Amino acid sequence: MSNLNSLQYFIPELFLIVAILVIIVVDLFLKKNKKIVSAYLAALTLVVTIFLAYQQYGYSPALLFKGMIVLDSFAIFFKIITALSTLIVIFISLPSFRTKAEYYVLLLIVTLGMFLMVEVNNLLMIIISMEMVGLISYVLVGFNKHDLKSSEASLKFMLYGATSTAVMAFGFSYIYGISGHLNLDVIQQSLIINQPQALPLFVAFMMVLAGLGYKIAMVPFHFWVPDVYEGAPTPITAFLSVGPKAAGLALLIRFLITLVAHPSAGNAANFIQNVSIHAPLLLAALAVATMTLGNLSALMQKNIKRMLGYSAIAHVGYMLMALVVFNNQGIIAVMFYIVVYLFMNFGAFCVVESLTDKLGSEKISAYTGLGYRAPFTAIAMAIFMFSLTGLPPFAGFIGKLYLFAAVINQSWYILALIGLLNSVISLYYYATVVKVMFLNRQENAPPLRVALYNKLLIGALLIPTLVLGLYWSPVINFTSRSIGFLFGK
Amino acid sequence: MGLISLTTFFPVLGIVIILFISKKNLLAIKMVSIVFSFVPLVIASYMWLHYKYPMTGIDLESQFQFVEHFAWIPAFHIDYFVGLDGLSFPMFWLTTLLSFISLVASWNISKAQKGYFALFLLLETSMLGVFVSLDFFLFYVFWELMLLPMYFLIGIWGGPRREYAAIKFFLYTLAGSVLMLLVMLALYFNVKDPVTGSHTFNMLHMMHKSNQSAWLTTFDVRLWLYIALFIGFAIKVPIFPFHTWLPDAHVEAPTAVSVILAGILLKMGTYGLLRISYPIFPDIAKYTSYALAIFGVINILYGAFVAMAQKDLKKMVAYSSVSHMGFVLLGMAVFTTAGINGAVFQMFSHGLITAMLFLLVGVIYDRAHHREIAGFGGLGVRMPVYMGIASLAFFAAMGLPGMTGFIAEVMVFIGAFSVYRVLTIIAAFGIVITAAYMLWTMQRVFLGKLNPKYEHITDINGRELFTLIPLGALTIFFGIYPLPVLNMIKVPLNYLITLIH
Numbered sequence: 001m002s003n004l005n006s007l008q009y010f011i012p013e014l015f016l017i018v019a020i021l022v023i024i025v026v027d028l029f030l031k032k033n034k035k036i037v038s039a040y041l042a043a044l045t046l047v048v049t050i051f052l053a054y055q056q057y058g059y060s061p062a063l064l065f066k067g068m069i070v071l072d073s074f075a076i077f078f079k080i081i082t083a084l085s086t087l088i089v090i091f092i093s094l095p096s097f098r099t100k101a102e103y104y105v106l107l108l109i110v111t112l113g114m115f116l117m118v119e120v121n122n123l124l125m126i127i128i129s130m131e132m133v134g135l136i137s138y139v140l141v142g143f144n145k146h147d148l149k150s151s152e153a154s155l156k157f158m159l160y161g162a163t164s165t166a167v168m169a170f171g172f173s174y175i176y177g178i179s180g181h182l183n184l185d186v187i188q189q190s191l192i193i194n195q196p197q198a199l200p201l202f203v204a205f206m207m208v209l210a211g212l213g214y215k216i217a218m219v220p221f222h223f224w225v226p227d228v229y230e231g232a233p234t235p236i237t238a239f240l241s242v243g244p245k246a247a248g249l250a251l252l253i254r255f256l257i258t259l260v261a262h263p264s265a266g267n268a269a270n271f272i273q274n275v276s277i278h279a280p281l282l283l284a285a286l287a288v289a290t291m292t293l294g295n296l297s298a299l300m301q302k303n304i305k306r307m308l309g310y311s312a313i314a315h316v317g318y319m320l321m322a323l324v325v326f327n328n329q330g331i332i333a334v335m336f337y338i339v340v341y342l343f344m345n346f347g348a349f350c351v352v353e354s355l356t357d358k359l360g361s362e363k364i365s366a367y368t369g370l371g372y373r374a375p376f377t378a379i380a381m382a383i384f385m386f387s388l389t390g391l392p393p394f395a396g397f398i399g400k401l402y403l404f405a406a407v408i409n410q411s412w413y414i415l416a417l418i419g420l421l422n423s424v425i426s427l428y429y430y431a432t433v434v435k436v437m438f439l440n441r442q443e444n445a446p447p448l449r450v451a452l453y454n455k456l457l458i459g460a461l462l463i464p465t466l467v468l469g470l471y472w473s474p475v476i477n478f479t480s481r482s483i484g485f486l487f488g489k
Numbered sequence: 490m491g492l493i494s495l496t497t498f499f500p501v502l503g504i505v506i507i508l509f510i511s512k513k514n515l516l517a518i519k520m521v522s523i524v525f526s527f528v529p530l531v532i533a534s535y536m537w538l539h540y541k542y543p544m545t546g547i548d549l550e551s552q553f554q555f556v557e558h559f560a561w562i563p564a565f566h567i568d569y570f571v572g573l574d575g576l577s578f579p580m581f582w583l584t585t586l587l588s589f590i591s592l593v594a595s596w597n598i599s600k601a602q603k604g605y606f607a608l609f610l611l612l613e614t615s616m617l618g619v620f621v622s623l624d625f626f627l628f629y630v631f632w633e634l635m636l637l638p639m640y641f642l643i644g645i646w647g648g649p650r651r652e653y654a655a656i657k658f659f660l661y662t663l664a665g666s667v668l669m670l671l672v673m674l675a676l677y678f679n680v681k682d683p684v685t686g687s688h689t690f691n692m693l694h695m696m697h698k699s700n701q702s703a704w705l706t707t708f709d710v711r712l713w714l715y716i717a718l719f720i721g722f723a724i725k726v727p728i729f730p731f732h733t734w735l736p737d738a739h740v741e742a743p744t745a746v747s748v749i750l751a752g753i754l755l756k757m758g759t760y761g762l763l764r765i766s767y768p769i770f771p772d773i774a775k776y777t778s779y780a781l782a783i784f785g786v787i788n789i790l791y792g793a794f795v796a797m798a799q800k801d802l803k804k805m806v807a808y809s810s811v812s813h814m815g816f817v818l819l820g821m822a823v824f825t826t827a828g829i830n831g832a833v834f835q836m837f838s839h840g841l842i843t844a845m846l847f848l849l850v851g852v853i854y855d856r857a858h859h860r861e862i863a864g865f866g867g868l869g870v871r872m873p874v875y876m877g878i879a880s881l882a883f884f885a886a887m888g889l890p891g892m893t894g895f896i897a898e899v900m901v902f903i904g905a906f907s908v909y910r911v912l913t914i915i916a917a918f919g920i921v922i923t924a925a926y927m928l929w930t931m932q933r934v935f936l937g938k939l940n941p942k943y944e945h946i947t948d949i950n951g952r953e954l955f956t957l958i959p960l961g962a963l964t965i966f967f968g969i970y971p972l973p974v975l976n977m978i979k980v981p982l983n984y985l986i987t988l989i990h
Binding site: 372386391392393397401404405408409413416420421423424431435438439440471472476477480 | 561562563564565601629630633634636637640641644645651652655656659660663664667668670671674675677678
């Protein structure tokens with residue numbers, strides 16, 4: 001589709017761009033104590049954007065901007081998810097970021113970047129969109145510039161990010177060299193026709209995995225996670241663990257599906273095996289490494305944000321596990337899991353954010369006796385923890401059930417068993433949080449007042465975590481409807 | 490809403506009400522929880538009166554009673570499917586009884602009462618749910634749901650090492666249940682609903698060979714799935730060597746929770762084997778039966794010997810449970826009418842007896858504030874009524890005629906002797922050892938010279954009698970006239986044996 005014609009299918013992104021510019025201008029005219037208005041505007045923008053994106057479900061899949069961007073229901077689904085995650089982050093940030101309009105503008109720009117990430121069809125666009133998300137994230141992580149930890153986190157994040165992007169770009173150059181094209185769908189056709197040598201393709205594939213793996217915090221490209229998660233402002237930590245991760249996973253799925261999965265050969269895995277990439281086995285090994293390392297490292301954490309950071313790595317491992325099977329069932333499971341994960345992970349971070357100021361510490365030990373000081377918040381936290389473990393009747397269990405079901409249906413029993421045993425390991429550190437809150441008691445500790453706003457927000461995230469554990473038909477129907485790829489099976 | 494759902498979810502209604510009561514109003518909290526656990530007992534008893542004895546249950550929906558069956562998550566073929574047969578009904582009724590009694594026995598809980606009673610009611614719902622579920626997914630959800638209240642009940646209201654005991658219990662059981670989850674999903678993808686042709690979580694469909702895929706009929710696959718499922722259940726029973734969580738959990742748990750733990754939770758392991766493993770993998774059940782019998786004998790002897798060595802009264806009772814569950818395993822392993830009926834009757838009988846034992850330990854602990862067997866002595870002089878009831882419970886646990894334990898153990902031995910002669914003879918020594926440690930304990934606690942520390946100890950009070958007398962009466966009643974239970978269990982169990990043979 002030509003550039004001009006494409007614009008009508010690009011309305012959510014265009015709206016976002018206009019809104020970003022408007023908010024920047026409006027901010028100039030706001031008095032110091034009225035800056036919060038731009039936060040409200042940003043939230044409103046996202047609500048409208050989600051609505052506009054949802055409208056796009058009506059369109060048939062299409063290539064936009066001469067094949068740069070693809071519009072299909074898979075992309076739309078992830079646009080809604082990423083916008084929703086930014087929206088929740090704005091709500092979490094409202095109490096603590098009251099005077100910085102640029103904070104909210106930056107969040108909107110990241111959202112735009114994530115939108116592009118989930119709909120790219122071009123190697124250069126992949127780099128541009130990922131850098132758009134990356135660069136802004138570095139700024140957001142270092143947003144508390146007088147906080148040493150925050151600055152350190154930002155620098156580490158950037159150094160790792162720059163390196164991995166460079167590696168990925170180098171990998172892209174191999175792919176371009178092999179195929180002579182930049183658009184993913186054309187590359188795939190070229191690969192099928194020319195049957196390239198296995199080794200260069202494998203090397204390129206590994207390099208691309210390094211770049212994408214960094215974005216989704218996959219082992220062994222996860223080293224930035226603990227420091228960045230600990231140093232960044234809590235809302236941004238929460239954001240990094242959901243929004244960009246979801247976008248990264250979407251990009252990974254699209255890359256795998258479009259480039260290596262053969263649309264006509266029926267069974268995608270066959271084609272991948274034929275070109276000797278052994279993608280399923282490779283992904284399985286990475287998934288096992290990611291979840292095991294994430295869980296084992298989380299066991300030893302004393303800081304709750306670090307612990308949640310490692311647990312986020314483990315959750316990526318679970319999701320990668322379901323990608324191993326390369327079929328719709330696995331991808332639907334991942335999409336469903338992201339929805340569930342969004343609520344429970346944001347819920348946990350929201351509790352952390354509500355309590356950090358009151359307790360003056362992010363140590364897990366600071367939560368001692370919280371069940372008796374702030375019962376509602378503590379019970380909510382316990383439910384988020386158990387949901388992250390994957391215990392019924394909470395949403396996390398259903399999410400894991402779908403992941404494991406996808407794996408078991410394709411007879412990857414050992415992989416499923418390792419994943420399940422990982423869940424048992426994870427129980428220990430999630431239960432530690434519950435333990436200090438309820439099983440240990442601080443004598444004569446006064447009740448802790450959590451602001452009503454925070455309670456409402458926690459409650460709003462708690463309800464889906466509970467309801468989706470018992471009745472999830474609407475969500476699974478929604479994800480099943482969103483599995484349409486323009487290219488792929 | 491049917492009677493089963495009403496019984497199962499009635500305690501949840503109690504939780505909702507308790508949440509709205511001020512935590513200062515202790516009496517109201519206790520009364521609400523007792524009332525909301527008494528009503529399920531009444532309904533379950535009413536259901537017993539209307540129970541149709543000749544229906545077989547096990548693998549045919551039409552043979553189940555009080556069935557409720559409707560779709561829950563159609564996209565994943567999950568149904569809300571509950572029903573009762575002779576295998577589940579005694580456990581279902583026992584759960585309502587012991588929950589009610591435990592809540593009465595919890596009267597003196599001294600901290601955070603609101604949470605305690607709410608969690609206890611949640612525990613009751615989840616236990617009832619396990620016994621009534623006929624959809625594997627539903628079963629699994631209830632099975633796991635049980636862990637949460639149990640973790641908190643042990644962890645918050647338990648003894649000095651409660652944190653360790655609670656997390657150990659949690660981790661062990663979860664490790665077992667994830668294996669069950671694996672098997673559940675493997676079965677789901679390899680079983681077809683005969684009507685719709687889709688996959689299904691319906692346990693009864695899984696039991697019919699005609700619904701199983703070719704892959705599922707291969708011997709190796711069945712063996713591995715059976716073993717994975719077996720470990721999941723074995724941890725719950727607990728079968729040696731998966732039993733190490735049990736003494737910790739029992740010793741640290743508050744009295745009422747120990748009652749539930751020993752009276753109901755342990756039975757879920759053997760119940761799961763009979764309800765799920767046996768009918769779905771009858772061939773493997775038969776193939777591995779000798780191993781199960783050996784496990785049973787090990788449990789009987791090991792449990793008894795270790796019980797004898799205990800210095801802590803509660804730990805002694807806990808290990809006696811390990812020993813008594815061995816009889817269930819032995820009876821299950823032989824596939825004779827007497828053996829399997831004895832096994833299930835032992836599940837029921839042990840539920841009554843062990844509940845009494847733990848309540849009795851609680852009574853003395855409340856007064857003496859320790860459980861050291863050697864620290865008592867001559868209590869019979871000061872606590873004659875207590876001694877009377879304790880003797881009844883101890884004799885019942887020894888398997889004295891006239892009480893339920895005797896009937897169950899004799900049936901198991903009769904059933905097992907014709908199949909595994911040597912094993913049965915070895916197992917019979919367990920009875921002698923049990924008698925030895927039970928009598929020895931009684932002697933050290935009640936007889937001899939009165940320990941001067943307990944000169945002014947008070948005898949058992951009215952509330953405690955209220956919890957113990959029904960259990961004692963039932964132990965004797967079913968010991969003399971076991972037919973109400975035996976008639977109920979024999980039809981489905983005999984049918985189960987024919988399935989296996």
